Amino acid sequence: MELSSQQSGPGLGERTARTAVVIFLLLAMVTLAFGLGWGLKDLSGDDAAPASRVAAANSGDTQEGDTVGAAIINEIVELLQSQYVDRDTLDPETLRSAAIQGIITALNDSHTQYLTPEQLKAGALDLDSSYDGIGASVSDTSGAITIVTPFRNSPAEEAGIRKGDVVLEVDGESMAGWTTTEAVERIRGPKGSSVTLKVRHTDGAEETISITRGEIPVESVFTEPNLEVIPGESGTALVDRDGKPVSNIGYVNISQFHDRTVSELKTKLADVQKKGYIGLIVDLRSNPGGLLQATVEVADEFLDKGIIISEVDADGKTRSWEAKKGGLATSIPLVILIDGGSASGAEVLAAALNDNGRGQIVGTRSFGKGTVNQLQELKDCGDPNGCGALYISVGRWLTPTGEQIEGLGVKPDIELPMTYDEYLDQGDIQLFKAIEVLQGK
Numbered sequence: 001m002e003l004s005s006q007q008s009g010p011g012l013g014e015r016t017a018r019t020a021v022v023i024f025l026l027l028a029m030v031t032l033a034f035g036l037g038w039g040l041k042d043l044s045g046d047d048a049a050p051a052s053r054v055a056a057a058n059s060g061d062t063q064e065g066d067t068v069g070a071a072i073i074n075e076i077v078e079l080l081q082s083q084y085v086d087r088d089t090l091d092p093e094t095l096r097s098a099a100i101q102g103i104i105t106a107l108n109d110s111h112t113q114y115l116t117p118e119q120l121k122a123g124a125l126d127l128d129s130s131y132d133g134i135g136a137s138v139s140d141t142s143g144a145i146t147i148v149t150p151f152r153n154s155p156a157e158e159a160g161i162r163k164g165d166v167v168l169e170v171d172g173e174s175m176a177g178w179t180t181t182e183a184v185e186r187i188r189g190p191k192g193s194s195v196t197l198k199v200r201h202t203d204g205a206e207e208t209i210s211i212t213r214g215e216i217p218v219e220s221v222f223t224e225p226n227l228e229v230i231p232g233e234s235g236t237a238l239v240d241r242d243g244k245p246v247s248n249i250g251y252v253n254i255s256q257f258h259d260r261t262v263s264e265l266k267t268k269l270a271d272v273q274k275k276g277y278i279g280l281i282v283d284l285r286s287n288p289g290g291l292l293q294a295t296v297e298v299a300d301e302f303l304d305k306g307i308i309i310s311e312v313d314a315d316g317k318t319r320s321w322e323a324k325k326g327g328l329a330t331s332i333p334l335v336i337l338i339d340g341g342s343a344s345g346a347e348v349l350a351a352a353l354n355d356n357g358r359g360q361i362v363g364t365r366s367f368g369k370g371t372v373n374q375l376q377e378l379k380d381c382g383d384p385n386g387c388g389a390l391y392i393s394v395g396r397w398l399t400p401t402g403e404q405i406e407g408l409g410v411k412p413d414i415e416l417p418m419t420y421d422e423y424l425d426q427g428d429i430q431l432f433k434a435i436e437v438l439q440g441k
Contacts, residue, residue: 110140111371111393117386119185133188134195135216136161137288139343139367145175145183147199148367149286149341151216152226152255159211162201162420163286163341169198169208191215202420220290221264222253223271226283230427241432249438250275250332253283254298257290257345262297269301269328279333279438281431282353285363289344299352301327302334306356307400309348311372314394323356334359335434338410339418343367347410351399354413361412362434370397370405 081087104112135154138145147165150157167175170186187195191214198208224236230243238246250272254261272280282302289295299308303323310320336350336359347366354361372395378387397405414437418430 109393111369111373112391114388114390116388117383120386120389131188131216131218132191132213133216134159134161134211134213137341138167138183142166145178148288148343152219152222152253154216155211155214159209160207161197161199161209161211164202164420165199167197167199168206169196171196172198189213218256218258218260219264220254220256220258220261221268222255223251223268224253225251225428225431226253226255226285227423227428227431229431231424234427238431238435240435241427246435248278249435250277250280251283252280253285254346254349255287257287257294257298259291259294261290261294262301265298265301266328272332273328277332279335280329281335281337281434281438282349282359283337283431284342284346284350285337285339285430286341287343287346288341289346289369291345295345295348296321299349300324302329302353302358303327303356304330306352308352309400310398310402311395312398313372318398323352333438335437336361337430337434338363338366338412339430340364340367340409342410343369347405348397348399351401351403351405351410354410355400360414360437361410362414362416362437363412363430364415364417365411366405366409368405368407368409370407371395372397 080090084090100114104114134156135151136156137148137151139148140146145167147156147161147163147167149163150161167183169175170183173186175183187197189195192212194210194212196208196210198206200206225238228234229237229239233243238249238251240246252265252268252272254265296308300323304325304327306323308321308323310318312318334353336353338346338350338361342350342363343366347369350361350366353359371393374392374394375389376392377389381387399405399410414433416430416433418428422429
């Protein structure tokens with residue numbers, strides 16, 4: 001999966017349509033939901049919950065269960081259909097789409113997204129080992145479709161897409177006002193096909209980039225730095241500020257959390273054990289998250305006790321996941337690297353390790369994605385082709401010390417911003433600091 005976007009404010013015509021026909025949807029289906037989007041892989045449960053069923057009120061009826069005034073809205077729709085001067089323009093699919101987006105917009109929840117039956121069949125929420133696309137995750141919290149991170153060795157990265165890029169156009173068409181699913185449907189595509197993105201880099205420069213889509217492997221654990229530590233000089237080696245090889249410190253980069261992440265990590269940690277390093281750098285920068293179970297199991301490899309994460313549900317009840325003994329790296333000193341692209345599961349892991357005293361965090365405040373997500377399939381719309389689904393926020397994650405992640409992120413112990421220009425000029429200063437912390441400098 002890739003890409004997640006934010007909707008811009010609707011125009012006057014769309015607002016009018018939403019206001020007039022919001023009930024059109026309510027009479028057919030309504031379970032408010034949460035949107036993973038196609039890309040920023042959120043910390044989610046591994047199993048989809050069954051759909052909640054919502055009874056629709058009959059026209060003119062004021063039943064006790066009609067909590068949203070569905071009967072009144074139905075009457076408005078009937079009046080539109082019978083008397084509206086341009087009633088020939090009242091296309092059912094257009095009204096349905098406008099109604100859905102109107103409801104989601106009213107939630108003021110940037111994560112909420114409706115998925116059509118076609119999008120579900122196309123694998124909108126798959127966490128498979130590979131998929132066809134450009135290999136990038138995006139976010140909409142800034143008000144525009146913004147690259148959170150291009151995936152490692154992906155077509156997007158190799159073409160020059162950078163973290164923080166704002167995507168302005170796709171194949172010459174403006175992305176203003178696009179929904180998550182519209183953006184994903186246009187940007188993803190078969191391996192070997194091409195897509196052209198116009199982006200605005202963080203320095204304000206605009207660039208049009210053609211990308212040939214590829215098969216994106218979902219390998220998630222690496223022992224070589226994601227960035228060349230000293231650009232143009234160090235290659236894949238771990239080096240210090242002076243360019244000297246660092247042989248007494250291990251390095252693992254976890255790029256996301258899927259069903260094979262734990263097995264990949266165990267293989268890498270077994271090698272760390274053999275080499276007797278004095279410390280280990282856990283690089284979670286630009287990690288957009290993934291599966292809850294994988295995140296918890298990864299944390300377990302570094303912890304032998306303590307709370308990993310707690311969930312507070314809609315009823316205010318709290319459930320916690322605790323570490324178990326038996327991890328491969330429960331005593332080696334750690335430094336955790338995070339940045340603004342570290343989201344969801346990456347934030348959970350960073351906070352779990354830090355709050356349990358396993359290591360300091362270096363970098364910048366993380367993304368701030370801390371909702372618990374559940375896929376809710378819709379079944380009562382009466383369409384034999386399916387009703388689609390909603391991804392619903394059903395709770396909030398809390399760190400082991402009880403801090404909320406949503407909207408706040410995880411704050412580093414050592415705040416150290418690094419711009420792209422600083423990286424080109426000075427090298428990976430965040431990684432240098434991590435090395436120095438572990439070496440006691």
